Amino acid sequence: MEHVPAWLNYGFLYLAAAVVAVPIARALGLGAIIGYLAAGIAIGPWGLALVSNVQDILHFAEFGVVLMLFLVGLELQPSRLWALRRPIFGLGSAQVLGCAALLWLAAWACGVAWSIALVAALGLALSSTAIALQTLAERNLMRTDSGQKAFSILLFQDVAAIPILALMPLLAAATVGDGGGATPHHTPAEMALEAAKIFGVVAAIVLGGRLALRPLLRWIARSRTPEIFTAASLLLVVGIAYLMVLVGLSMALGAFLAGVLLADSEYRRELEADIEPFKGLLLGLFFIAVGMSIDFGVLMRSPGLMALVLVGLLAIKAVVIYALARATGTPYQERPVFTLLLAQGGEFAFVVFQAAATAGALPGETASLLIGAVALSMLLSPLLLVLLDRVLLRRYAQLKTEVPAADKISEPQEAPVIIAGFGRYGQIVARTMLLQGVPTTVLDHSVEMLEVAHTFGYRVFYGDATRLELLRIAGAAQARILVIAVDDADQSLKIAGLAREHFPDLRIVARARNVSHWNALRDLGVEHVEREVFESSLKTARTVLELMGLPAEDAQRVADRFREHNIALANRMYPHHKDQEKFIAVARQGRQQLVEQMAKERQEEEAARAQASSPKNNIDENHSH
Numbered sequence: 001m002e003h004v005p006a007w008l009n010y011g012f013l014y015l016a017a018a019v020v021a022v023p024i025a026r027a028l029g030l031g032a033i034i035g036y037l038a039a040g041i042a043i044g045p046w047g048l049a050l051v052s053n054v055q056d057i058l059h060f061a062e063f064g065v066v067l068m069l070f071l072v073g074l075e076l077q078p079s080r081l082w083a084l085r086r087p088i089f090g091l092g093s094a095q096v097l098g099c100a101a102l103l104w105l106a107a108w109a110c111g112v113a114w115s116i117a118l119v120a121a122l123g124l125a126l127s128s129t130a131i132a133l134q135t136l137a138e139r140n141l142m143r144t145d146s147g148q149k150a151f152s153i154l155l156f157q158d159v160a161a162i163p164i165l166a167l168m169p170l171l172a173a174a175t176v177g178d179g180g181g182a183t184p185h186h187t188p189a190e191m192a193l194e195a196a197k198i199f200g201v202v203a204a205i206v207l208g209g210r211l212a213l214r215p216l217l218r219w220i221a222r223s224r225t226p227e228i229f230t231a232a233s234l235l236l237v238v239g240i241a242y243l244m245v246l247v248g249l250s251m252a253l254g255a256f257l258a259g260v261l262l263a264d265s266e267y268r269r270e271l272e273a274d275i276e277p278f279k280g281l282l283l284g285l286f287f288i289a290v291g292m293s294i295d296f297g298v299l300m301r302s303p304g305l306m307a308l309v310l311v312g313l314l315a316i317k318a319v320v321i322y323a324l325a326r327a328t329g330t331p332y333q334e335r336p337v338f339t340l341l342l343a344q345g346g347e348f349a350f351v352v353f354q355a356a357a358t359a360g361a362l363p364g365e366t367a368s369l370l371i372g373a374v375a376l377s378m379l380l381s382p383l384l385l386v387l388l389d390r391v392l393l394r395r396y397a398q399l400k401t402e403v404p405a406a407d408k409i410s411e412p413q414e415a416p417v418i419i420a421g422f423g424r425y426g427q428i429v430a431r432t433m434l435l436q437g438v439p440t441t442v443l444d445h446s447v448e449m450l451e452v453a454h455t456f457g458y459r460v461f462y463g464d465a466t467r468l469e470l471l472r473i474a475g476a477a478q479a480r481i482l483v484i485a486v487d488d489a490d491q492s493l494k495i496a497g498l499a500r501e502h503f504p505d506l507r508i509v510a511r512a513r514n515v516s517h518w519n520a521l522r523d524l525g526v527e528h529v530e531r532e533v534f535e536s537s538l539k540t541a542r543t544v545l546e547l548m549g550l551p552a553e554d555a556q557r558v559a560d561r562f563r564e565h566n567i568a569l570a571n572r573m574y575p576h577h578k579d580q581e582k583f584i585a586v587a588r589q590g591r592q593q594l595v596e597q598m599a600k601e602r603q604e605e606e607a608a609r610a611q612a613s614s615p616k617n618n619i620d621e622n623h624s625h
Contacts, residue, residue, distance in 0.1 A: 010057075013050055017043050018284055032138075033131055034382045036284050040291020041379075057289045062251070063241070064282025065130045065347060067275055069158070069252040070237050072133065072151070073259020074272055084152050091149055091328060092156020095342065098320040099125040106312055115171050119361050120370055122164045123352035124313050124345055128378050129154045129252065130283060132341040135385065139337075146325070146334035150341055158253045161348045168352075171361040197247040205240060205257050213262060221270075233274040290347070294375040298368045309373040314380075317343040336388055344381035345374030415439040418474050419483045420465035420495055425511050425532060426485030441474050466494045468502060476503045484510040489517045496524045518570065519577040538563055 017039035025035030043050040051057065100121045107117035132154055133142075141147040213236070220232045237255050244254035262271065299306045321342045325335045350371055357367035417433055419426050422444040433440045445464045465471060465486065476482060482499050484492050492510060499506050509528040512518035521529045538559045545555035569587070576582040 010051065013043055014039075014285055014288055017288065022284075032284075033134060033287055034379075034386075036287030037291040037379050037382070040288035041294060042291075043288075044292030044294070046294065046296040051292055057285070057292070062286060062347065063238075064279060064284070064286045066241050066251045066255045067237060067279035068130065068133060068283060070255035070259040071272060071275060071279060073256040073261075074263050078260055078263070084148065084155075087149055087152035088156050091324060092153045092160070094324055095153045095321060096125050096157060096160050098324070099317045102316045102320060103313070106316060116362060116366060119168070119171050119352075119356045120366070122167070123349040123356070123370060124374070125317070126157050126161065126164075126346040126348045126352070127154060127317075127342045128344050128346040128381070129158065130286060130347060131344065131378060131381060134283065135337075135341055135382070141334075141337070144334060146330050146338040149325070149328065149330060150338055153342060155256065157346065157348065158256070161253075161352070164352055168355050168359045168361050171356070171359075201243050201247045201254075202257070205243070205254060206261065213258075229270065230274040233271050234278065236271075237275065286347070290375055290378055293350070293371065294379065295368050295372045298365075298372045299376075302369065306369065306373060306376070309369065310376050310380075313345060313373060313377055314343050337385070340381060340384055340388060344377040346378075349374045415441040415475060416480045417441070417483065418443065418471075418476060418479050418481070419485055420444075421484065421486035421511075423485065423487055425487075426483070429483050429485060441479070443470065443474055466491055466498070468498050471495075471498060471503070476506055479506060481507050481509060484508060486511075487513075489513050489520075492517070493520055493524065496521055496526050500525050515570070516577075519574055522574055534566075 018036060021039035021042065022032050022035035025038065026032060041047050045052060100118075103121035103124050104114075104117050107120055108114055112120070132150055136142050136147050136150060142151065217229075217232065220229055223229075236258065240254045240258050241251035244251045318339050322335060322339045325338050330338060353362060353367045353370050353374075356362040357364055362370070417438055417440045419430055419433075419440055419442045422430065422442050426442065426444075430440055430442055441461065443461055443465045461474070465474075465484075476499060482495075482503075484495050484499075486492050486495065492512075496508060496510060499508055507528070508526045509530070510521050510526050512521055512529050512531050514531070518529050518531060541562070542555045542559040545558060546552055550558075573586045576586055
């Protein structure tokens with residue numbers, strides 16, 4: 001394989017490992033992150049040993065975290081960031097200092113030298129920005145109370161990494177007396193110069209973002225060359241990361257600041273679209289590199305010590321973070337995920353421990369042990385999250401006795417209409433019923449939706465409508481209509497099946513996400529099924545026709561014809577939906593018939609208009625006068 005370029009060899013390995021491992025992990029319900037980590041372990045030094053230069057790959061892949069923070073910044077206008085200043089500096093400092101203090105005390109109590117214990121505690125107090133933000137985004141939790149707090153803490157950790165790294169030379173000097181090595185001494189003048197560089201770079205990013213970036217992007221956009229705008233987007237992030245590295249700052253923090261400064265820009269969406277694919281691939285590469293970096297040699301030499309460090313890290317941080325979540329009023333349903341996401345170690349810990357080992361603040365063996373513990377915690381965290389979802393949170397939802405800002409349904413209801421799901425779809429149905437004075441019982445098991453409902457004065461009950469006993473208490477035996485407005489198709493089908501089996505007189509009106517969901521609901525005997533985007537799509541099509549010059553009444557007629565034909569075609573296709581060949585054949589035939597019919601009608605209309613405006617008709621009309 002000597003004739004194969006290294007970049008091609010490694011590129012093939014990473015892509016092949018990811019393409020194989022991630023779909024398998026997804027199929028097992030473990031999530032993409034675990035797939036990437038497993039791929040890294042498989043091809044790394046302790047797996048098939050196909051890759052050896054792990055640290056080089058890890059440094060390169062950290063750019064995925066940088067791109068992610070840039071995209072997060074693009075979603076945060078400066079006003080929103082200013083509004084988060086208290087949780088960032090209040091909650092963030094409490095988490096870092098609280099976790100570091102307890103970890104330091106625990107290590108010191110176990111006989112570790114105070115300086116080494118402090119280095120370890122400061123590094124272990126940090127959490128994985130990549131895993132936490134990726135998980136929050138996958139679960140749509142970024143806008144929730146816990147999501148905002150987690151983001152604030154992670155952002156503070158990025159800021160805190162700067163003074164932590166600056167402390168390494170001082171702690172290395174203290175380690176000399178404990179058997180460590182010597183370290184270079186920095187004079188006050190040198191430290192003042194470093195501080196000035198840091199301030200200058202941050203000021204340059206802020207002022208440059210305000211004064212130069214937007215005109216520059218506008219000038220590049222005028223070239224009308226999409227690939228150059230993509231190149232400019234990447235150059236922006238790479239350039240800022242380069243500046244931050246020159247002065248010893250966090251690349252991710254600089255990228256985040258640049259994103260915030262461009263959050264109000266008219267080019268925000270274009271920047272997001274250009275950078276998103278690179279972010280996803282590089283983040284995947286980062287997780288693969290983390291998997292490769294796990295030193296199983298240290299684990300095998302000191303399995304007991306590694307287990308003690310790992311369990312101690314997760315347990316101590318979990319206690320502090322859960323206490324903070326409770327003290328700040330985080331909804332109890334969100335606390336377990338919030339705690340677990342922040343209890344793991346973080347990618348910045350690798351930088352801290354490597355810098356500490358280089359400076360002499362940590363012995364090499366200790367640094368390897370701590371890096372291994374952090375990597376294992378990052379591997380365990382997604383696994384524990386799956387366990388949390390499947391065991392604890394399921395029981396949690398069933399056994400809780402109080403729900404903030406909402407009522408838990410405890411006595412039979414008698415409203416004629418039950419609405420299961422209070423998302424954007426269910427809210428419109430509920431508001432319409434309210435306008436007509438129709439009593440409704442609304443069920444939802446999302447705390448965020450319950451808080452929204454409470455804010456606007458709706459009476460919504462906490463509960464999972466897939467539970468038969470809850471439907472009974474909600475009054476399904478006496479109600480006339482059940483509206484199934486939940487977002488998840490599987491839950492929707494489960495609710496419909498329960499209602500059809502146990503409440504045969506209850507009429508069901510269900511929301512279908514797509515044709516497959518529509519067919520599945522029809523299989524359960526649900527007759528009133530509405531496709532959620534069908535009518536809005538028709539209205540959009542009608543508007544487009546009008547803007548293209550078609551008279552409003554003609555556009556309405558076309559939309560009405562399409563609606564009638566589509567509904568009829570769906571009913572014709574339904575009996576064959578389990579026979580894919582026949583199903584597709586009927587669909588194609590129906591669509592072709594509609595195209596031909598509409599073309600025929602257009603020709604007839606054009607002929608009629610031509611006849612009405614012909615000279616002969618004008619002469620006949622004049623004679624009649």
